[in-house]
Amino acid sequence: MSVEKSTYQTSDTASRIIHAAEKLFAEQGFKETTMRQITSQADVNLAAVNYHFGSKQGLIQSVAQHSLNPLCDAIDAGLDAFNVQQQTPGLDALLQILARALVRVHQRNDYSLAVLMRLLDQAYRPIQQELQGFIRAEYGTRISVFLHYLRQQAMPLSEREFFWRLHFLMGSVIFTLSNMHALIALDQPGAEPDAAAEVEHILQRMVPFICAGMAAPERVEAH
Amino acid sequence: MSVEKSTYQTSDTASRIIHAAEKLFAEQGFKETTMRQITSQADVNLAAVNYHFGSKQGLIQSVAQHSLNPLCDAIDAGLDAFNVQQQTPGLDALLQILARALVRVHQRNDYSLAVLMRLLDQAYRPIQQELQGFIRAEYGTRISVFLHYLRQQAMPLSEREFFWRLHFLMGSVIFTLSNMHALIALDQPGAEPDAAAEVEHILQRMVPFICAGMAAPERVEAH
Amino acid sequence: MSVEKSTYQTSDTASRIIHAAEKLFAEQGFKETTMRQITSQADVNLAAVNYHFGSKQGLIQSVAQHSLNPLCDAIDAGLDAFNVQQQTPGLDALLQILARALVRVHQRNDYSLAVLMRLLDQAYRPIQQELQGFIRAEYGTRISVFLHYLRQQAMPLSEREFFWRLHFLMGSVIFTLSNMHALIALDQPGAEPDAAAEVEHILQRMVPFICAGMAAPERVEAH
Amino acid sequence: MSVEKSTYQTSDTASRIIHAAEKLFAEQGFKETTMRQITSQADVNLAAVNYHFGSKQGLIQSVAQHSLNPLCDAIDAGLDAFNVQQQTPGLDALLQILARALVRVHQRNDYSLAVLMRLLDQAYRPIQQELQGFIRAEYGTRISVFLHYLRQQAMPLSEREFFWRLHFLMGSVIFTLSNMHALIALDQPGAEPDAAAEVEHILQRMVPFICAGMAAPERVEAH
DNA sequence: GATGAATGAGGCTTCATTCAT
DNA sequence: TATGAATGAAGCCTCATTCAT
Numbered sequence: 001m002s003v004e005k006s007t008y009q010t011s012d013t014a015s016r017i018i019h020a021a022e023k024l025f026a027e028q029g030f031k032e033t034t035m036r037q038i039t040s041q042a043d044v045n046l047a048a049v050n051y052h053f054g055s056k057q058g059l060i061q062s063v064a065q066h067s068l069n070p071l072c073d074a075i076d077a078g079l080d081a082f083n084v085q086q087q088t089p090g091l092d093a094l095l096q097i098l099a100r101a102l103v104r105v106h107q108r109n110d111y112s113l114a115v116l117m118r119l120l121d122q123a124y125r126p127i128q129q130e131l132q133g134f135i136r137a138e139y140g141t142r143i144s145v146f147l148h149y150l151r152q153q154a155m156p157l158s159e160r161e162f163f164w165r166l167h168f169l170m171g172s173v174i175f176t177l178s179n180m181h182a183l184i185a186l187d188q189p190g191a192e193p194d195a196a197a198e199v200e201h202i203l204q205r206m207v208p209f210i211c212a213g214m215a216a217p218e219r220v221e222a223h
Numbered sequence: 224m225s226v227e228k229s230t231y232q233t234s235d236t237a238s239r240i241i242h243a244a245e246k247l248f249a250e251q252g253f254k255e256t257t258m259r260q261i262t263s264q265a266d267v268n269l270a271a272v273n274y275h276f277g278s279k280q281g282l283i284q285s286v287a288q289h290s291l292n293p294l295c296d297a298i299d300a301g302l303d304a305f306n307v308q309q310q311t312p313g314l315d316a317l318l319q320i321l322a323r324a325l326v327r328v329h330q331r332n333d334y335s336l337a338v339l340m341r342l343l344d345q346a347y348r349p350i351q352q353e354l355q356g357f358i359r360a361e362y363g364t365r366i367s368v369f370l371h372y373l374r375q376q377a378m379p380l381s382e383r384e385f386f387w388r389l390h391f392l393m394g395s396v397i398f399t400l401s402n403m404h405a406l407i408a409l410d411q412p413g414a415e416p417d418a419a420a421e422v423e424h425i426l427q428r429m430v431p432f433i434c435a436g437m438a439a440p441e442r443v444e445a446h
Numbered sequence: 447m448s449v450e451k452s453t454y455q456t457s458d459t460a461s462r463i464i465h466a467a468e469k470l471f472a473e474q475g476f477k478e479t480t481m482r483q484i485t486s487q488a489d490v491n492l493a494a495v496n497y498h499f500g501s502k503q504g505l506i507q508s509v510a511q512h513s514l515n516p517l518c519d520a521i522d523a524g525l526d527a528f529n530v531q532q533q534t535p536g537l538d539a540l541l542q543i544l545a546r547a548l549v550r551v552h553q554r555n556d557y558s559l560a561v562l563m564r565l566l567d568q569a570y571r572p573i574q575q576e577l578q579g580f581i582r583a584e585y586g587t588r589i590s591v592f593l594h595y596l597r598q599q600a601m602p603l604s605e606r607e608f609f610w611r612l613h614f615l616m617g618s619v620i621f622t623l624s625n626m627h628a629l630i631a632l633d634q635p636g637a638e639p640d641a642a643a644e645v646e647h648i649l650q651r652m653v654p655f656i657c658a659g660m661a662a663p664e665r666v667e668a669h
Numbered sequence: 670m671s672v673e674k675s676t677y678q679t680s681d682t683a684s685r686i687i688h689a690a691e692k693l694f695a696e697q698g699f700k701e702t703t704m705r706q707i708t709s710q711a712d713v714n715l716a717a718v719n720y721h722f723g724s725k726q727g728l729i730q731s732v733a734q735h736s737l738n739p740l741c742d743a744i745d746a747g748l749d750a751f752n753v754q755q756q757t758p759g760l761d762a763l764l765q766i767l768a769r770a771l772v773r774v775h776q777r778n779d780y781s782l783a784v785l786m787r788l789l790d791q792a793y794r795p796i797q798q799e800l801q802g803f804i805r806a807e808y809g810t811r812i813s814v815f816l817h818y819l820r821q822q823a824m825p826l827s828e829r830e831f832f833w834r835l836h837f838l839m840g841s842v843i844f845t846l847s848n849m850h851a852l853i854a855l856d857q858p859g860a861e862p863d864a865a866a867e868v869e870h871i872l873q874r875m876v877p878f879i880c881a882g883m884a885a886p887e888r889v890e891a892h
Numbered sequence: 893g894a895t896g897a898a899t900g901a902g903g904c905t906t907c908a909t910t911c912a913t
Numbered sequence: 914t915a916t917g918a919a920t921g922a923a924g925c926c927t928c929a930t931t932c933a934t
Contacts, residue, residue, distance in 0.1 A: 171398025209436040216435035617844025658885035659878040
C-alpha cells in the first residue's frame with residue numbers, strides 16, 4: 001500500500017514485537033520475559049503476539065530465524081569467498097569468517113546476537129528438545145558444512161578431543177556474547193554503550209584465544 | 224533439639240529438598256523449575272521449601288552456598304599448598320587447582336557442579352542483581368585472591384585483555400560444565416552416565432585449551 | 447449489482463457461511479463453534495460473518511430461519527391438504543405431517559435439521575431468552591396452529607398431561623434428530639452415511655412410538 | 670478433626686464447588702459456564718477448582734460421578750430386589766426402577782439430575798469423545814446390565830428397531846429432565862418450585878408414555 | 893516441625909468484534 | 914463488498930506463597 005513499505009518489510013506490528021522481544025529475551029531470558037512485557041515495550045496489543053506468531057514459542061522461533069538466517073548466510077558467503085579461489089581456509093581464517101558473521105548479525109539489531117547466543121545455550125537443555133529439533137531441522141545442514149571445515153583444520157586432534165574443544169570454543173563464544181552488554185558495561189564503566197563497534201573488538205580478542213586453544217597439543221592421558 | 228543432629232546436618236527434609244532442587248535446577252533452569260516439582264521429587268510437603276528456606280530465592284541461595292563453599296575451600300586449600308612451600312603457582316598450576324576444586328564440588332553430588340555453573344551464568348544478567356550481590360558479598364574476597372594469582376601469571380597482558388580472556392575462560396568452563404550431562408550423553412551415546420569420573424576427564428582436556436588461550440600473544444590492534 | 451443474483455439468493459459468501467455454520471453447529475454446538483472455524487470452513491474472511499450477519503448471534507438466527515421457514519411452510523402445506531378436503535387430521539396423520547416436514551428440512555442440507563433441533567433444545571435454557579423470544583415472535587403463531595390440532599386429537603388427556611406428553615414427544619424428536627449423525631453411525635457402523643434417506647426411516651420408526659405414547663391412557667394418580 | 674465432618678464429607682470447599690457447578694451447568698451448559706461464575710457462586714477462590722479438580726474438565730467429570738454413582742447404585746438395587754425373588758422385571762417394572770433411580774439422584778441435589786441429563790446429551794457429540802470414553806470406562810458395564818434386561822422385555826422388536834426406540838426413550842428422558850426447571854416453571858407459573866416432589870410426578874407421567882411407545886407394534890416397512 | 897488447603901497475582905491464549913483500506 | 918490487521922475482554926490455568934492446624 002504505502003510506498004515506504006518495501007517488500008522485505010513485514011507488518012510494522014510484527015517487527016516491533018520482534019525487536020522488543022529480542023531486547024527483553026537478551027536481558028532477562030525467555031521464560032523470565034512475559035508477553036505483557038513484550039507487548040508493552042513494543043506498544044502493541046497483548047493479543048498481537050498470538051495473532052502474528054501463534055504463541056510465545058512461535059515468537060521465540062521467529063526471533064531465532066531472524067538471527068540464524070543472516071548468520072548462516074554470512075558464514076556461507078565467507079566460505080564461498082575461499083571456494084572461488086579454490087583455497088581451503090585455515091583455522092584462523094575460519095574463526096575470522098565466524099567472527100565476521102557474528103558481527104553481521106549484531107549489526108542488524110543491538111540484541112540479535114545476544115539473544116541468539118542465549119538461544120543456542122538453551123538448545124542444550126533436555127527440556128528444550130523442541131527448540132533443538134527446530135534448529136537442527138532448519139539449519140543443521142548449513143552448520144554441518146562449517147563444522148566440517150573446522151574439523152579438517154583441527155585434524156591432528158582425535159574425534160573425541162575435537163568434540164570437546166568445539167564445545168569449549170562454543171562456551172567462550174556463547175557466554176561472552178550472550179552476556180555482552182553486561183560485560184561491556186563492566187569493561188567500560190560509565191562509557192556510552194557503543195556495543196555496535198565493541199562486539200567487533202571482543203571477537204578480535206577472542207580469535208587468538210580460541211585459535212591457540214584449538215591448536216594446543218593434545219594432552220597424553222596418563223591413566 | 225535432638226542431640227543426633229550435628230551442626231552441619233540440617234534436617235533430612237531440608238537436605239532432600241536441596242538434592243532435588245539441584246537436579247531439577249541443573250536440568251531445567253531456575254525459573255523453569257517449580258516448587259511443586261521440587262517438593263514432589265523430594266517427596267516432601269509443598270510448604271516445606273518456604274518453611275525451611277523462606278522462599279524459592281532463599282532455596283536458590285542455599286543451593287549456591289552448598290556448592291560455592293566447598294569450591295572456595297578447595298581452591299584455598301590448593302593455593303595454600305603452594306604457600307606452604309613459599310612457591311607461586313604458574314598458570315597451568317592455577318588451572319589445575321581450579322580443575323581439582325571443580326571436581327571436588329562434583330563429587331558431592333552429581334548435579335552440584337552443573338547447577339553452580341548455571342548460577343554463575345545467571346549472575347551476569349541485569350535482573351539478577353540480588354544473586355550477584357549475594358555471591359559478591361559472601362565469596363567476593365575469596366574469589367579475588369584466586370583471580371589475583373591468575374592476573375599475575377597472565378602479566379604480559381594488558382588489564383583489558385586480561386578481563387576479556389578471563390571471561391572467555393569462564394565461558395568455556397561455565398558452558399561446558401552447566402551442560403555437562405547433555406554433552407557427556409552426546410559424546411558417549413548409550414553409555415552408562417559415569418559422570419563422576421567423566422568430569423575429571425573433561426577438565427583435563429580443558430586445561431591445555433585454556434592454558435594455550437591465556438598464553439597466546441596479544442594481537443596488536445590495527446585500527 | 448449482478449443480474450444473476452435472484453431475490454432469494456443472498457451473496458455466495460453469505461450462503462457459504464450458512465452452510466459451514468450449520469455443519470459446525472450441528473457437530474459441535476453453538477458456543478463450541480468459533481467464528482474462525484466457520485469462516486475457515488467456508489473459506490471466507492474472518493470479518494465476513496460480522497459483515498453479513500452483524501454478529502454470531504445474528505448468524506445463529508439466520509441459520510434458524512433457514513430451517514424454520516421451510517419447516518413451517520411444510521407443516522402448513524400438510525395441514526392445508528386436509529383443510530381443502532374439509533377433513534380433520536387424526537393423531538397419526540398429524541405426526542406424519544410433522545415427519546414429512548422434518549424430512550423436507552433435512553433435504554435442503556445435510557445439517558439443517560440437526561442444527562434446528564439443537565436450536566430448539568437451547569431455546570429452553572433460561573439464558574437463551576433472546577433466542578426463545580425470537581422464535582416465538584417469528585414463528586409462534588404458526589406453531590400454535592399445529593399444536594392446536596394436536597391438542598384436539600389428544601383430547602381425553604387433561605391439559606397438564608398434554609403439556610408433559612408434548613414435551614416427551616419433543617424430547618424424542620429433538621434428541622434423536624440433533625444427534626442423528628452420531629446415531630446413524632452407531633446404527634450402521636462402517637456404512638456410507640446416506641443420512642438423506644436414513645432420516646425418513648428414523649421418523650417412520652418414531653411415529654408409531656410417539657403415537658402409542660400419546661394415545662396411552664392417563665395414569666390415575668394415587669396420591 | 671471436627672466431629673461434624675463425617676467420613677463421607679469431602680472438603681467443604683470442594684463440595685461447595687460441586688454444588689455451584691451443578692446449578693450453573695444445569696442452567697447454562699458446560700461451555701457457557703465460566704470458572705469465575707462457579708467460584709463466585711461457591712464463594713471460593715478462583716484457583717480452588719484447579720486445586721481440587723485439576724481442571725474444568727476434571728470438575729465436569731467429578732460432577733458426572735456425583736450423579737452417575739447413585740444412579741447406577743439405585744438401578745442395581747432395583748434389579749437386585751427382583752433377583753432376590755428370582756423374578757424377571759417386566760417392561761413397566763424396569764421403567765419404574767429407572768424412574769425411582771432418577772428420583773433418587775434428584776433427591777441428592779436439586780440440580781444433580783438435570784446436569785446428568787445434559788451430560789448424557791453431550792456425550793453423543795463427536796467432539797466429546799473424552800467424556801464418552803470416561804462414562805463408558807467407568808459405568809459401561811453397569812449400564813449394559815440394565816439395557817440387557819430392557820432388551821429382553823422388548824424382545825419382539827428387531828435389533829435395529831430396539832436401538833432406535835431406546836434412543837427415543839432416552840430422548841424423552843434426557844430432554845424433559847435436563848430442561849425440568851424450565852418446564853416446571855412453564856407448567857406451574859408462579860408456583861413455588863417444589864421440584865423435589867415434582868420430578869416424581871413427571872416420571873410417573875412419563876412411564877406410561879414410554880411403556881406404550883416401546884410396546885407398540887413394529888411398523889412394517891413398505892419400501 | 894510439618895502439612896493439606898487455600899489464595900492472589902499473574903501466566904498464556906482465545907474469543908468475537910472492529911476498523912482502515 | 915470484502916479483507917487483513919488489530920484489539921479489549923475474557924477464558925482457563927499455574928505460580929509461589931501463606932495459614933490454620
